[in-house]
Amino acid sequence: MRLPLLALLVSGPAHGYELKQSLEALLGAAYPRPNVGQIYVTLGRLEKAGLIEGEEVEQPDRPNKRTYRITAAGRETVAVWFEEATVEPRVRDEFFMKLALAARAGTAGRTSLINRQRRRYLKSLRELSRMAASEDRDNRVAQLLIEGAMLHLQADLEWLQRCQEELE
Template sequence: MHVIHSGNVTVNTQCDYAPVTEEMGVRLPLLALLAKEPAHGYELKQALEQTFGAAYPSPNIGQIYVTLGRLEKDGLIRAVAVEQSSRPNKKVYFLTQQGREALIAWADGPLEGPRLRDEFFMKLVLAPMTGIADRGALINRQTRHFLGLMRELHHLSETTSPDDRYAHLLIEGAMLHLQADLDWLERCREELT
């Protein structure tokens, strides 16, 4: 899978936009939301959606509760039960001092620059040696594939509400990464074919 890492946000330029909102991916957003004010699980889900708009692979409520459980076990948040008149008690979560420190450490820390985990580079270098593939053909195929992804991002941009600024910035970022990859392929072609 071709993935570009940028700190804790990973731009997935591969076609299979797998829903990757695993437990880890929800931790920091939840901590950040709880730093603002205590909230219960469903409120957190709504706040995530409101904050990120389409720029967030919306997690289901189950994922959120699982993550909250783990954050609580790690001592980063705590829960208090709030009585409700006609319904079962609901748990309101709040950030602990330890949680606040974890959040600050994350916010203050520098992020790694984008990094190419590039299997294609290995192919490009190794394939001609073994005689199993032609470099020009490899570059062409990869270029076409990336152009197809670029086209998808265009499509995505057109179908995303113009008001959703975060989503547009995210898409633009992905496009710029892809653009750099394509420019690099062109350089490979100039140098190697």
């Protein structure tokens, strides 16, 4: 959460709730909605780290709000983040660990594990399809997020089929 918040602050100062709304508008319904409490805790940590500066803004007839602005160190952190490629190999997949240990533990059959996982992936695909249909068509970022998740699930389904063929 810290790097996306920093990246949002590059475009200008904002308070926590504005940042929450910006993330939700950008990423759409498929991405888990950020908790506003988590956002404020993260902003506090970023401020302590010197990556942002907070300022109390007085509001007539309303409680003051704290607005955050990115620092030079924060801008550098964002620049480095965008320069780094993201690699998340799936070798620590929890399902695969279950599958590998099923025969040894003797508590679950591999085929039943694969079928249960397949049903879960198919359910997720249906949910994402509904989200894609209801998501604002003009929000290309959200549409691409949903499409990417669906492609990953389709690959996971193909991999499950391969596992089943190899292990039976």
